[in-house]
Amino acid sequence: MSVTLEVNGVKHTVDASPEASLLEILRNDLGMTGTKFGCGESMCGACTVLQDGYSIHSCITTLADVGTDPITTIEGLEKDGKLHPLQKALLDEGAMQCGYCSTGMIMAAISLLKRHPEPTDEQIIQGMSGNICRCGTYPRLIAAIKKAAVEMRSKK
Amino acid sequence: MNLDKEVAVQDIELTRRGLLRALGGGFLVMLAVPDVLGLTSVQRGTPLPQNIGAWIHVGTDGTVTVLTGKVEVGQNARTSLTQAAAEELHMMPEKVKVIMGDTDLVPFDMGTFGSRTTPTMVPQIRKAAAATRESLLELAAKKWNVPKSSLKAENGVIRGGAHSASYSEIAKGHSIDKLIESKIALTPNSEWKTLGKSLPKVGARDIVTGKHAYTIDISLPGMLHAKVLRPPSYGAKMVSVDTSNAKAMPGVQIVQDGDFIAVVAPRVRDAEQALAALKVEWKEDPGIHFKDLFDTLRGKESLARPAIPVGSKSINSTYTAQFIAHVPLEPRAAVAEWNGSKMTVHTGTQRPFGVRSEVAKALGLEEKQVRVIVPDTGSGYGGKHSGEAAVEAARIAKAINKPVKLVWTRVEEFTFAYFRPAGVNEMVGAALPSGQLTVWSHDNFNSGNPGIESPYSISNQHAVSHESASPLRQGSYRCLGATFNNFARECHMDELAHLCGIEPLEFRLKNLPADSRLAHVLKVVADKFGWAKLKPESGKGYGIACGTDKGGFVATAVEVALNEVTKDIRVVRAVTAFDCGKILNPDHLKNQVDGAVLMGMGGALFEAIEFDKGKILNAHLSRYRVPRYSDLPNMETILVDRPSIPSAGAGEAPILAIAPAIGNAIFNANGLRLRSMPMKL
Numbered sequence: 160m161s162v163t164l165e166v167n168g169v170k171h172t173v174d175a176s177p178e179a180s181l182l183e184i185l186r187n188d189l190g191m192t193g194t195k196f197g198c199g200e201s202m203c204g205a206c207t208v209l210q211d212g213y214s215i216h217s218c219i220t221t222l223a224d225v226g227t228d229p230i231t232t233i234e235g236l237e238k239d240g241k242l243h244p245l246q247k248a249l250l251d252e253g254a255m256q257c258g259y260c261s262t263g264m265i266m267a268a269i270s271l272l273k274r275h276p277e278p279t280d281e282q283i284i285q286g287m288s289g290n291i292c293r294c295g296t297y298p299r300l301i302a303a304i305k306k307a308a309v310e311m312r313s314k315k
Numbered sequence: 316m317n318l319d320k321e322v323a324v325q326d327i328e329l330t331r332r333g334l335l336r337a338l339g340g341g342f343l344v345m346l347a348v349p350d351v352l353g354l355t356s357v358q359r360g361t362p363l364p365q366n367i368g369a370w371i372h373v374g375t376d377g378t379v380t381v382l383t384g385k386v387e388v389g390q391n392a393r394t395s396l397t398q399a400a401a402e403e404l405h406m407m408p409e410k411v412k413v414i415m416g417d418t419d420l421v422p423f424d425m426g427t428f429g430s431r432t433t434p435t436m437v438p439q440i441r442k443a444a445a446a447t448r449e450s451l452l453e454l455a456a457k458k459w460n461v462p463k464s465s466l467k468a469e470n471g472v473i474r475g476g477a478h479s480a481s482y483s484e485i486a487k488g489h490s491i492d493k494l495i496e497s498k499i500a501l502t503p504n505s506e507w508k509t510l511g512k513s514l515p516k517v518g519a520r521d522i523v524t525g526k527h528a529y530t531i532d533i534s535l536p537g538m539l540h541a542k543v544l545r546p547p548s549y550g551a552k553m554v555s556v557d558t559s560n561a562k563a564m565p566g567v568q569i570v571q572d573g574d575f576i577a578v579v580a581p582r583v584r585d586a587e588q589a590l591a592a593l594k595v596e597w598k599e600d601p602g603i604h605f606k607d608l609f610d611t612l613r614g615k616e617s618l619a620r621p622a623i624p625v626g627s628k629s630i631n632s633t634y635t636a637q638f639i640a641h642v643p644l645e646p647r648a649a650v651a652e653w654n655g656s657k658m659t660v661h662t663g664t665q666r667p668f669g670v671r672s673e674v675a676k677a678l679g680l681e682e683k684q685v686r687v688i689v690p691d692t693g694s695g696y697g698g699k700h701s702g703e704a705a706v707e708a709a710r711i712a713k714a715i716n717k718p719v720k721l722v723w724t725r726v727e728e729f730t731f732a733y734f735r736p737a738g739v740n741e742m743v744g745a746a747l748p749s750g751q752l753t754v755w756s757h758d759n760f761n762s763g764n765p766g767i768e769s770p771y772s773i774s775n776q777h778a779v780s781h782e783s784a785s786p787l788r789q790g791s792y793r794c795l796g797a798t799f800n801n802f803a804r805e806c807h808m809d810e811l812a813h814l815c816g817i818e819p820l821e822f823r824l825k826n827l828p829a830d831s832r833l834a835h836v837l838k839v840v841a842d843k844f845g846w847a848k849l850k851p852e853s854g855k856g857y858g859i860a861c862g863t864d865k866g867g868f869v870a871t872a873v874e875v876a877l878n879e880v881t882k883d884i885r886v887v888r889a890v891t892a893f894d895c896g897k898i899l900n901p902d903h904l905k906n907q908v909d910g911a912v913l914m915g916m917g918g919a920l921f922e923a924i925e926f927d928k929g930k931i932l933n934a935h936l937s938r939y940r941v942p943r944y945s946d947l948p949n950m951e952t953i954l955v956d957r958p959s960i961p962s963a964g965a966g967e968a969p970i971l972a973i974a975p976a977i978g979n980a981i982f983n984a985n986g987l988r989l990r991s992m993p994m995k996l
Contacts, residue, residue: 175584179584180584183582183584187540187582191525192525192528192531192532192534193524193525193526194525195529195531195644195693196531196646196722197644197645197646197936198936199724199725200725200935200936200937202936202937203644205644232525233523233525234525236524242520242523242524246523246524247523249519249523250515250519250520250523253519253902253906255516255519255522256391256694256906256907256910257388257389257644257645257692257693257694258516258518258519258522258523258527258691258693259389259529259643259644259645259693259694260644261522262522262523262525283944284944284945284947287944288944288945291644291936291943293642293643293644293694293696293941294389294910295909295910295911295912295942296909296910297942297947298909298947298950299906300944301944
């Protein structure tokens with residue numbers, strides 16, 4: 160069975176059932192490995208991508224759930240060699256150790272900042288609650304999100 | 316020991332040739348480090364081979380490559396080792412490439428554990444780098460027929476008078492290698508240009524763009540995906556298996572070797588379906604319920620109790636700690652390829668050479684027929700010493716003669732990896748009314764002796780670890796047994812302080828040498844926390860604790876808020892001071908300290924493996940809670956720099972003080988002494 164989905168502005172047709180997990184399709188069928196597998200039950204956020212601009216956990220999202228909505232993955236953020244403000248903010252704040260959670264954190268934070276362009280600490284904690292950094296870099300991640308928020312607002 | 320030496324000699328020759336093939340001709344410096352190792356007490360396993368260390372290759376294309384058996388698992392060793400090399404090479408760190416954990420290219424290394432990278436590998440790489448620089452200066456002096464002392468090496472260029480040439484140009488045509496002695500002068504830290512600075516994480520850009528390939532991201536041409544059949548409980552034996560349904564699925568292959576059964580398919584989803592289609596009958600082996608864990612570990616052994624001197628007050632307490640899981644966000648994974656004579660396995664492990672041995676043994680191959688490559692890995696915390704996924708993927712790849720990827724599920728990672736040991740600590744402490752300790756007795760059951768020796772001044776000390784039959788597979792962890800031993804000791808110190816009617820910080824300081832590093836971090840933390848000015852407040856409590864392990868000294872003070880209705884224990888504020896000698900990278904050190912403190916909160920407050928009859932009952936992140944954003948306290952970290960003391964590692968010791976500080980704060984809040992990790996109201 161073939162299913163068509165739009166990822167980072169490009170339409171892809173894959174041989175899969177509509178019940179296939181978006182994460183597996185992204186990673187294995189489309190070779191976009193920036194989105195990570197962490198738990199498979201929507202508890203860690205390593206697999207976070209954007210569906211129509213808002214964060215979802217791709218491990219429990221099926222192709223049927225996605226339908227024709229555009230998907231954005233970490234691979235879709237960098238434009239002409241220029242990093243997204245959140246990518247840059249994680250670098251500036253050194254907000255990582257092993258880095259395995261980073262891409263999911265960035266995607267979740269983009270969604271958060273879309274809802275709350277000027278987030279309070281509580282809104283960050285609430286909005287990022289689905290993402291785990293087992294290395295414990297949360298203080299730096301919060302600093303990075305605030306920093307990116309300032310930059311993104313100044314560009315508007 | 317002799318065997319190790321032979322292996323090492325064989326490794327060097329083979330690796331040297333492979334290396335020059337891989338990196339092209341050039342100038343290879345190998346470091347002999349007998350005196351460095353002589354100073355090091357290697358505590359576990361076999362000793363390190365005597366005649367190797369770090370290698371440095373100066374290529375003809377402008378690159379300088381450092382080769383080390385250490386691996387990067389988030390502790391930022393790649394960055395600190397880059398700094399170490401750049402410092403002594405007199406180069407910009409961006410021009411230095413570090414190859415880590417590739418057993419065909421790097422010198423043998425026992426593994427990345429025990430906080431050894433900083434105290435052993437940093438000096439080795441510095442010596443190798445300094446020797447490389449000096450060798451290049453000698454070559455240049457010879458080439459230009461000038462005295463070596465008239466030349467300077469700066470920014471990868473050698474200059475002197477009218478002469479100037481890059482390291483690469485000097486190295487060109489010299490396909491020699493050089494074995495050097497380790498007695499070479501290093502740059503004093505007052506002159507450091509790169510070390511001691513907060514160099515950003517090497518490779519970070521590829522992480523935020525998703526380009527860095529962790530093991531689970533590696534793909535080889537023609538690669539298939541595998542799933543391994545797991546028993547329903549520990550020790551279960553296979554009675555019968557019917558693979559016919561799975562075998563009939565298009566593209567599915569079965570690998571069967573005794574009880575080891577794997578399914579392989581071109582796509583993960585097909586492999587998952589094939590695994591589900593296996594019909595297996597098991598005979599299970601009944602095991603204990605975790606509620607009986609501590610009785611089982613403690614056993615019936617009767618202990619001789621120390622005599623309490625007349626005039627001393629004493630207190631006896633028993634502390635317990637549950638099994639906990641490392642939960643590295645990247646689960647165990649491996650990509651294996653067999654080419655008919657050589658097995659190459661990409662996997663995330665802290666012991667690449669150990670995993671090479673495991674794979675060779677499991678497949679009946681010689682070690683030189685196995686190459687283990689460790690990409691920078693999605694964390695370990697002591698949980699990736701072993702190579703289960705690597706061995707499994709290698710067995711499957713060899714059986715079907717195709718490249719294979721195996722990624723463990725979270726349930727597999729929770730169930731078939733290993734745990735930080737559970738344990739029981741029986742404590743007896745006695746002190747004079749003045750607060751001076753007179754007796755200290757610490758009997759540990761199962762979780763081991765790391766950190767069991769008290770750092771306090773006590774003449775009459777008994778500290779023994781007793782072995783138990785663990786119902787679950789257990790292994791290393793950040794600080795291993797020291798976390799629980801320190802929890803028991805520091806809570807027991809608090810108990811004794813209250814018994815003597817002495818303020819807990821004062822009680823500790825009375826029993827530490829005034830000029831000790833542990834006393835210093837305690838004082839620094841107390842000062843920053845405002846310990847002396849604290850006022851009791853309903854529902855709030857304050858606690859302080861300290862600890863030392865692996866050359867690191869830590870003290871943490873916390874404020875907790877208790878909710879007697881929801882039974883919630885909230886850490887509101889955590890202040891930590893840490894001293895591990897001379898600081899190599901302040902920002903990364905702070906990152907490690909903060910991370911360790913947060914991880915320690917998990918074991919202190921909510922992490923515990925529940926099991927019954929050999930089954931893990933909570934092998935899911937939905938049922939095993941780890942620290943999240945919402946648990947984050949207001950954190951402050953003070954780094955104590957000791958320029959005259961060699962740097963110790965920092966990935967482990969900062970975890971030591973948070974749990975007892977929380978326990979002591981809970982007691983301060985409501986008078987309840989919680990002696991079990993995780994602590995629950």
